[in-house]
Amino acid sequence: MVLTDLQPGKRATITNISMMSDILKQRLIDMGVHEGEEVCVKCTMPFGGPVMVEVAGQCICLRRKEAACIGVE
Amino acid sequence: MSQIALFGNPNTGKTSLFNNLTGSYEYVGNWSGVTVEKKVGILRSRDAYVVDLPGVYSLHPLSRDEGVATDFLLTESFSTILNIVDASQLKRNLHLTIQLLEFGKPLVIALNMIDVAERRGMKIDVKKLADRFGVPVVPVVARIGKGMDELTEKLRSVEQTKPFTLTYDDVIETAIATISSYLPDDIERSKRWLALQCLEGNERVYEYLRAKIALEPILAIRKQTEESIRQLPHGRSLRERLHHFRETFIEAVLEDVVVWTEKRSLTWTEKIDAIVTNKYLGMPIFLFFMYVMFMLTFDWLGSPLADLLDQFFSGPLTDTLSRLLTAMGASGFLQELVLNGIVSGVGGVLVFVPQIFILFFFISLLEDSGYMARVAMVMDRLMEAIGLNGKSFIPMIIGFGCNVPGVMAARTIEQPRERLLTILLLPLMSCSARLPVYALFVGAFFKAHQAAVVFSLYVLGIVVALLLAKLFSSTILKNEHSMFVIELPPYRMPQALTLWRSTWDKGKGFVRKAGTFIFGGSVAIWLLSYAGPKGLHVSMDDSFLAAIGGVLAPILAPLGFGTWQAGAALLTGFLAKEVVVSTMNIIYHVKDTDTLQGLMAHYFTPLSAFSFMAFVLLYVPCLATVATIRKETGSTKWTLFAIGYALAIAYIISFLIYEGGKWLGLS
Structure with missing residues (x-):
């Protein structure tokens, strides 16, 4: 399953970030979003807007289609 | 004097640390080729410079401003690295620390936000942390300036100890050794660091090396290493593998250094976020904040201050100058030049200083508090639909105040194309300077x-x-890859010193401009109205201004205002849009607004007046905005494009309004 399938407030572990574009992947890795890290969806914006996720105690906002490239379990 | 370079992740309190560490503010200058400013201050002990560099997550840059930090390491000479580390985000922050340690210069870690970390239940053994990395670690609270003395002391005394080396696996170590052997012996930077950055794929380092050696062998080694890494069971990329080794090392250190006392409870950042980034309330709350901000800037607080300043310029200042000039025995020409040209021209711009500063104060407040990132998030969906991203929205809002700071605010946008598009469209936001023009015409x-x-x-x-954004983003400014990732920093109570410096930083350029090219422009325009082909002090209809305006008149005729007066007013409006009003005052020989409005009925109809207002809204950005666009884009071509498309769209829309209105039977 991917990050966007996750219910808001539920926690999961990132299992795969290889589906993302290189530049995005690097930015997220730099921010501490990588495989094995615990992730939690905080909220989503309406009309297919971006999602806010918490990873390692910090909040990051990314677009939904990009969040859909992050595999979680 | 020695130089200390300040490195750190974004949102770690770097600016606060810089402000508290340096008493005086030395200068702000541009790095060559990029429009990101570097700030250099002097240490309070007055024996070293501190260079504030853009916040970066790693030394491998993704955007132009991030490249500045890497370029600094490669090209500048400095003695010490000061690395600010957010204690509450230790794991992520230490990745940069390792890369900086590998660089091999003396380094001091300023461990910031230790209070936040403690509230999260983290107990950090500072001494152990220092031992594990082999460098001094000073706990500080940058916001209130705690720990600055000890930090300064450490910065002055730190010396190069044995270089820090993190050992990677055999494949990577072999690659490092091979690359190092290719590097010339007289190279000034650490070979191991350069090799590691090459393996990371750091373009800036490639560029640096390309000037010295042939890069192909190194790229070949990287490719080969990448392939061997991919065949490992994990199948990660080389860069991820490097990251993984650092991560493993950091985790081991943290295991040893950090004691977790309790599970953290809900922070107040989360409580605020539950409301302001609420799915349904987010947008209305943001609009409410904007309303309050603009009412304070332009109505409740800013306008009265601007009026006071206006009264001062037109009253006491003009009188005093007039008496002074008479006493000095200045000629009539000089008197008129100073009073009618310079005072009204430059004063007309300076009148906006209070409003500009209030607006900048609120923008600084938004930036420092952490709300700005939330705004970008709330607006992203709408902006995505027209080919921009959430970060473009902030400059546009600012543009309603004044286009100049709006254009500057576009710096925060990472993708060069989205940033350029935002800059190009900003002049269409109706800034406060256009309001006097509307006020004059709607009153009449x-x-x-x-x-x-x-x-x-x-x-x-x-x-x-919005329409042009869509048009440009799907034609000339196609964005290959639009991305939007933004860190939402915890809310922090803004500090007075930081707020003031950041307000002043933004506002001082405006004041400086008034003294330079607006001053010159005012003189020129006044001279044009004073002189004519037949000599000096001619009647207005015989002046050069009338002659130039007359050239424009036939072109403007299809828009409904084909008079030399309208042409001249629009021409001078390029200086600043509000100058349209004062030029009309001079041209129609009237002293106050009421008389002018009565007189204008002879020259305009309601339809042509509306057409004129639309033209004033859309046609060329004012001189200050054009200069800022030139500075921020660094391109004359795009600056000319910004002027050109605006003129074209203004002409088309005014034409449609006027001819369409006539066709509908309006007049």
Whole structure:
């Protein structure tokens, strides 16, 4: 399953970030979003807007289609 | 004097640390080729410079401003690295620390936000942390300036100990050794660091090496290493593998250094976020904040201050100058030049200083508090639809105040194309300088519907900007890869010193401009109205200004205002849009607004007046905005494009308004 399938407030572990574009992947890795890290969806914006996720105690906002490239379990 | 370079992740309190560490503010300058400013201050002990560099997550840059930090390491000479580390985000922050340690210069870690970390239940053994990395670690609270003395002491005494080396696996170590052997012996930077950065794929380092050696062998080694890494069971990329080794090392250190006392409870950042980034409330709350901000800037607080300043310029200042000039025995020409040209020209711009500073204060407040990132998040969906991203929205809002800071605010946008598009469209936001023009015309022609007419012009500007954004982003400025990732930093109580410095930083350029090219422009325009082909002090209709305006008149005729006066007013309006009003005052030989409005009925109809207002809204950005666009884009071509498309769209829309209105039987 991917990050966007996750219910808001539920926690999961990132299992795969290889589906993302290189530049995005690097930015997220730099921010501490990588495989094995615990992730939690905080909220989503309406009309297919971006999602806010918490990873390692910090909040990051990314677009939904990009969040859909992050595999979680 | 020695130089200390300040490195750190974004949102770690770097600016606060810089402000508290340096007493005086030395200068702000541009790095060559990029429009990101570097700030250099002097240490309070007055024996070293501190260079504030853009916040970066790693030394491998993704955007132009991040490249500045890497370029600094490669090209500048400095003695010490000061690395600010957010204690509450230790794991992520230490990745940069390792890369900086590998660089091999003396380094001091300023461990910031230790209070936040403790509230999260983290107990950090500072001494152990220092031992594990082999460098001094000083706990500080940058916001209130705690720990600055000890930090300064450490910065002055730190010396190069044995270089820090993190051992990677055999494949990577072999690659490092091979690359190092290719590097010339007289190279000034650590070979191991350069090799590691090459393996990371750091373009800046490639560029640096390309000037010295042939890069192909190194790229070949990287490719080969990448392939061997991919064949490992994990199948990660080389860069991820490097990251993984650092991560493993950091985790081991943290295991040893950090004691977790309790599970953290809900922080107040999360409580605020639950409301302001609420799915349904987010947008209304943001609009409410904007309303309050603009009312304070332009109505409740800013306007009275601007009026006071205006009264001062037109009253006491003009009188004093007039008496002074008479006492000095200045000629009539000089008197008129100073009073009618310079005072009204430069004063007309300086009048806006209070409003500009109030607006900048609020923008600084938004930036420092952490709300700005939330705004970008709330607006991203809408902006994505027109080919921009959430970060473009902030400059546009600022543009309603003044286009100049709006253009500058576009710096925060990472993708060069989205940033350029934002800059190009900003002049369509109806800035406060256009309001006097609307006020004059709606007072004369639309007495019954003043607010509605002015509002329609604001909407016209926004609609045109959105449509053009869509048009440009799907044609000339196609964005190959639009991305939007933004860190939402915890809310922090803004500090007075930081707020003041950041307000002043933004506002001082405006004041400086008034003294330089607006000063020169005012003199030129006044001279044009004073002199004519037949000599000096001619009647207005025989002046050069009338001659130049007359050239424009036939071109403007299809728009409904084909007079030399309108042409001249529009021409001078390039200086600043509000100058349209003062030029009309001079041209029509009237002293006050009421008389002018009565007189204008002879030259305009309501339809042509509306057409004129639409033209003033859309046509060329003012001189200050053009200069800022030139500075921020670094491109004359795009600056000319910004002027050109605006003129074209203004002409088309005014033409449609006027001819369409006539066709509908309006006049």
